[in-house]
Amino acid sequence: MDATNFSTLSAALDWHKAGHRVALVTVVATWGSSPRPVGAMMCIRDDGQVAGSVSGGCVEDDLIDRIRREGMPARTGTATYGVTKEEAARFGLPCGGTLRLVVEPVDDAGWIDEVLRRITRHELAVREVDMESGAHSIAIAAGNEVCALEEGTFRMVFGPRWRLLLIGAGQTSALAAEIAKTLDFHVIVCDPREEFFRTWSVPQTDLLTIMPDDAVLALEPDPRTAIVALTHDPKLDDMALLEALKSPAFYVGALGSKANTEKRRERLALFDLAPGEIDRLHGPVGLRIGSRTPAEIAVSVMAEIISVRSRMAAMAERTEACIT
Template identity: 40%
Template sequence: MASHDDIPEIALEWHRAGEGAVLATVIETWGSAPRPTGSQLAISGDGRMMGSVSGGCVEGAVIAEASAALGDGRPRLLTFGVSDDEAFAVGLACGGTIRVLVEPVGPALPAGLLAELVDARAAKRPVAMLVNVESGEHRLLGPEDPRAAARLRSDRSGLEEDGWFIGVHNPPLRLIVVGAVHIAQPLLAMARIAGYQPTLVDPRSAFGSAERFPGETILEDWPDEALDRLAPDGRTAVVTLTHDPKLDDPAILAAFSSPAFYIGCLGSPRTHGKRLDRLRAAGVAEEQIARIHAPVGLDIGARSPAEIALSILAQITERLRRG
């Protein structure tokens, strides 16, 4: 089922169906803009829409311009000021200004390039769509390109000084938690709020039960087998919570063979010291061992399970955003 996260896919579907499609993108904001840079709205030839560029403040005007763009095939660069009253209506304290690029698919936004973007998103490959707001030229770049790398890493679309807008399309963030212990309960819930797709791994069915973790994705595989199936990528964090070397160590070793951006392990300094002894005895290189965050979480004096979960998610966020 289509969702507000599938805007490029919806626009391409409408175009291929011969209905006509326009993609509107927030390329720049000032002040307390209702929607962040990179937000998109798809408009069909018959006026249907999916997504949002302002939370409702300027959608009507954007749809009118989209209709005109379908008629003449030319893109539009629109600037809107969102008043304080309008901002308050969508939950903001004050107004701001947004610039929206409106592109009809086909005449302005090449359908073939849009299809490449959709394919990359389906394959969960990080990719950036670039458009020059003056010339209308488009490019599709991966994380190996210096121009796109920094913005993909920071998850932040934006307009460059040379007139190129870089729209970030990253695969979802994921969190793999090994150990269905009490800390995992608030950690999974917090992670989902922060935009992660969490998966819980624990072969002990009594621990990882649906009653204890309602609605969660739970794998009862052995941790190394589960990580092999899940294939952590550069937008995946792995956290071990069991305290049991038979469960934690295989997960850590499996995480080492992946590009996971974060590996965190619960345990006291003494417990972690024993963990390091085991890993070194197993021949793990020091550069791999240095990837472990342990004792897991930022040192904020956390005591309760929820506070510890908060410290873990904060450290994961720090690692993701600051590197």
């Protein structure tokens, strides 16, 4: 769950506690091009104020207008926008784009409080709502569960569904961590150097002070894990990479110049890594955007990670389409 949705839920909870009537709106399906992905959320309160978004703005305007004219919905229901080309143009959707939304009144905000607590504990939770009765439940979610509306049940997944392990607790790591939190990542930082870990202050991240190779093994990387070495110290970075490159992590990268990256590959080849495993290393890390400052490097690193993640998602969709 990205930071935008966390803020949306927080706003809904605060407004409800303040005595406002509130409705939550969630994107549950898209067809064609869509400005916001499945799972995007917004909340509307009774005076028309909103937090979050489900489109470029025109759908939000229509939902606000509906609530002002008709009042808050009495029960959970759905709304669809962009069925025709004319409607898509009216609501500012891309040509052929269609959004299906679940609109839910917040009569009892207790579940929002519970979800926010679970997110703060880095837990992945799924909430299921019976569209007919409004009954709902919250449970621990599997990593592959997604937001959907199927057979009368609305399912929403909350919490970080991806993990990012950063080796090094320096300035670049801090900046990358802040960006990663907004991109649905649970961020773990490892640095055994006291002069670095004592000053780490990025909230909602986990700090490990063990050796990097032990951190990778303890994390048990899976295909939803990215690992980036950012210490500039081969003794630390290489230790992490030796374990990371043998793991199923979808992304493994290391900071360094082209010359230093080649030297690193030569060092890694001296250990029990196959050539194919070494070839998995993204180095020099990050997209080529001419980055020089720590902030620019953090942007390039996270941009490359998102690029790889998006390619993975596209491949999975093509595979699923072929199977079905």
